[in-house]
Amino acid sequence: MMSADIPPNQTIYVNNLNERVKKEELKKSLYALFSQFGRIADIVALKTTKLRGQAWVVFDEITAASNALRQMQGFPFYDKPMRIQYGKSKSDAIAKVDGTYVPREKRKKQEEKAEKRRKEQHETHQAGNGPATSYGAAAASQSQFQQGKPSSQEPPAPPNNILFIQNLPHETTTMMLQMLFQQYPGFKEVRMIEAKPGIAFVEYGDEMQASVAMQALQGFKITPQNPMLITYAKK
């Protein structure tokens, strides 16, 4: 079957996500995976019974959303193939930008006229801990040249099929890096060292393949504060 008759939208709706993955990690991994298609304005994921296993990835551009939908359809993500459709409605992040945003409070008032008090059950709990919108600011110029801090005073190591990644946020997981690096041919494995947060090694079949991945992901930000610095590992 095809992915329904929903018209293109800047937002893609992703489901069949692994429900064991924690919300914040899920968002970061989705961000890492999807920002290759264009700037991401927001990612929405809730863990309520109704909404777990699903997420909305909001792109600035419809074309980015379309490419993401086509190319990532069925992508194995945390051991489950992603199912992707266009979102059914406009995301708040977009409405806020194009001026059509109506705060949720007022919207309720309008609806109440039509459907009095049906489910006056409000379950307001769980104070979200992270700025869910930080991604918007983050994505400024992914995969562009961004002079990250070349904190190394050493001459660059010669080409190697193993890459050395620095300046990662401490919450980075092997899985998150795998999502990113496995997109490039020749990918073998990610290695992180428990005792040394913030760095990782990524192995490819040969030096050429490693260099392609390095160019593609140099400066990539998993979080706004952390452009990754990629060099060849020392032999």
Next chain:
DNA sequence: AGCACA
């Protein structure tokens, strides 16, 4: 399966 953003 399940279409939200507080």
